[in-house]
Amino acid sequence: LRDHPSLSRILVVSTISGGGLIAYSEANVSYSSNGVETGTRKKKVVLLGTGWAGASFLKDLSNSSYEVQVISPRNYFAFTPLLPSVTCGTVEARSVVEPIRNMGRKNVEMSFLEAECFKIDPGKKKVYCRSKQGVDSKGKKQEFDVDYDYLVIATGAQSNTFNIPGVEENCHFLKEVEDAQRIRRTVIDSFEKASLPDLKEEERKRMLHFVVVGGGPTGVEFAAELHDFVTEDLVKLYPKAKNLVQITLLEAADHILTMFDKRITEFAEEKFGRDGVDVKLGSMVVKVNDKEISAKTKGGEVSTIPYGMIVWSTGVGTRPVIKDFMKQIGQGNRRALATNEWLRVEGCDNIYALGDCATINQRKVMEDIANIFKKADKDKSGTLTVKQFQEVMDDIFVRYPQIELYLKSKGMRGIADLLKQANTENGSSKAKEELNIEELKSALSQVDSQVKFLPATGQVAAQQGTYLAKCFDRMEECEKNPEGPIRIRGEGRHRFRPFRYRHLGQFAPLGGEQTAAQLPGDWVSIGHSSQWLWYSVYASKQVSWRTRVLVVSDWMRRFIFGRDSSRI
Ligand code: FAD
Numbered sequence: 224l225r226d227h228p229s230l231s232r233i234l235v236v237s238t239i240s241g242g243g244l245i246a247y248s249e250a251n252v253s254y255s256s257n258g259v260e261t262g263t264r265k266k267k268v269v270l271l272g273t274g275w276a277g278a279s280f281l282k283d284l285s286n287s288s289y290e291v292q293v294i295s296p297r298n299y300f301a302f303t304p305l306l307p308s309v310t311c312g313t314v315e316a317r318s319v320v321e322p323i324r325n326m327g328r329k330n331v332e333m334s335f336l337e338a339e340c341f342k343i344d345p346g347k348k349k350v351y352c353r354s355k356q357g358v359d360s361k362g363k364k365q366e367f368d369v370d371y372d373y374l375v376i377a378t379g380a381q382s383n384t385f386n387i388p389g390v391e392e393n394c395h396f397l398k399e400v401e402d403a404q405r406i407r408r409t410v411i412d413s414f415e416k417a418s419l420p421d422l423k424e425e426e427r428k429r430m431l432h433f434v435v436v437g438g439g440p441t442g443v444e445f446a447a448e449l450h451d452f453v454t455e456d457l458v459k460l461y462p463k464a465k466n467l468v469q470i471t472l473l474e475a476a477d478h479i480l481t482m483f484d485k486r487i488t489e490f491a492e493e494k495f496g497r498d499g500v501d502v503k504l505g506s507m508v509v510k511v512n513d514k515e516i517s518a519k520t521k522g523g524e525v526s527t528i529p530y531g532m533i534v535w536s537t538g539v540g541t542r543p544v545i546k547d548f549m550k551q552i553g554q555g556n557r558r559a560l561a562t563n564e565w566l567r568v569e570g571c572d573n574i575y576a577l578g579d580c581a582t583i584n585q586r587k588v589m590e591d592i593a594n595i596f597k598k599a600d601k602d603k604s605g606t607l608t609v610k611q612f613q614e615v616m617d618d619i620f621v622r623y624p625q626i627e628l629y630l631k632s633k634g635m636r637g638i639a640d641l642l643k644q645a646n647t648e649n650g651s652s653k654a655k656e657e658l659n660i661e662e663l664k665s666a667l668s669q670v671d672s673q674v675k676f677l678p679a680t681g682q683v684a685a686q687q688g689t690y691l692a693k694c695f696d697r698m699e700e701c702e703k704n705p706e707g708p709i710r711i712r713g714e715g716r717h718r719f720r721p722f723r724y725r726h727l728g729q730f731a732p733l734g735g736e737q738t739a740a741q742l743p744g745d746w747v748s749i750g751h752s753s754q755w756l757w758y759s760v761y762a763s764k765q766v767s768w769r770t771r772v773l774v775v776s777d778w779m780r781r782f783i784f785g786r787d788s789s790r791i
Pocket of ligand 1: 271272273295303307338341577578
């Protein structure tokens, strides 16, 4: 029994020295090696990953009845929104990281293993790991397994290369602190190499051509940072390079920052135009070699551009360990682990997944939306008035802000445009007073197929971590008191309220001390004032006072002395 994975909840038979059977009790009991009972055994939570989701789970878990085993290849949490600043030395790498051992609550027993999980076995309730440092007697990385009662998967995602030839080998990614440090060194290297004698002008130009692939927030912010670094600091030190440097941003879609309001997209494109950042829209990269990158336009024309450095920032893909796990549990055809709205992996009892590696099952989302419509159609006529529809959409937007963001990104400023689209597409000239529910649902389902219901952001991951920690904190209380106040009735008898994402807004720093901010309530602000808002929000969001002080002093250092361009 001691080795049984579900030891935490077994019927235990206690004995005394005479060996007679004296009592039955259902408990979590631990034993010493000679089989003597040593007390109540804590439930073991294995947490994979120390990113936004894992760190916020750890920070907020406060119930001391758990023993938390954290496993991750890095022993720190990294504040990713400041990674683009690390690439250019605006902020130092050590200022954006916090040791994970500092992050748990004092009353919760926590230990850390620096290792990568390569297999999850839900049947045996074990994870198999490979250490980052230690090697065994054969010189191979040490491998071991760890049992769990609950598994929390927060392994994030990896950069997505779309299997385009040459990307893996020749491009820089911007996902980890080490990536940012490598980019910083490569930028400075490029300036030093281009300053060597006996080089042709063409070759110098190639070395100083920086290409960014992907016009999402990370790619745009990096291009803006790099532009500032070059114009504010590097050209002073390398005056001959001034007319040779070029920054190009390649984006496959028709615009950059498509997840933002149209006004922000337009401002960013115009600003880059003024700054001399060459934004090539509708350019899909097809091949990369060590000196050239080839991109195809929408018309099918392929052009080849010589480059010195490429930063690849086109979104995220699934990690191998998650792919393997998804295959085992019949989710092999998905992009991310499907969970229910309580973040429990579908079909697995004690396994939870959060952050970039997980997604709430969209089928459930559409069922939820269908139910909202059903409730609104009180007289069962199959139609809604415009007012009723407005209320339905407000309800949907509150639950799924991503739908609202998506509509806005497509230039539809709310319901009216969606209705117009629904009516036009169905050739319906129906009076706008009565709206057919089926037509509306069909218009919405087109939106559904486009939207990933929760964006892959730190904001979502952190909120999920906090939510799950709260659920874990109350789990025991709910088990003891199943009909208690936190148990909700009605549809679905669940112990906890489902996870609801609260969108707090998003920023797009555009360089030159200007930032675009899109805040809830359709509030858009672009310019220097939003840059100060950005500084305040990111200073306040730091996970410790130590990193807060370091980051703010880095910003001050940069204001006074500029960025450091030494290659160390
Ligand atoms: P991660 O933060 O990626 O953490 C994953 C963790 O799992 C890491 O500790 C990793 O080491 C560990 N891990 C990986 N493989 C294994 C394994 N096999 N076994 C065990 N552990 C493993 N979001 C915002 O909301 N706002 C922003 O401004 C913003 N800016 C960004 C800027 C950049 C440059 C980047 C790269 C991302 C940015 N994001 C931003 C997105 C945000 O960082 C991610 O959405 C967020 O990190 C996801 O959190 P996560 O915990 O799921 O994964």
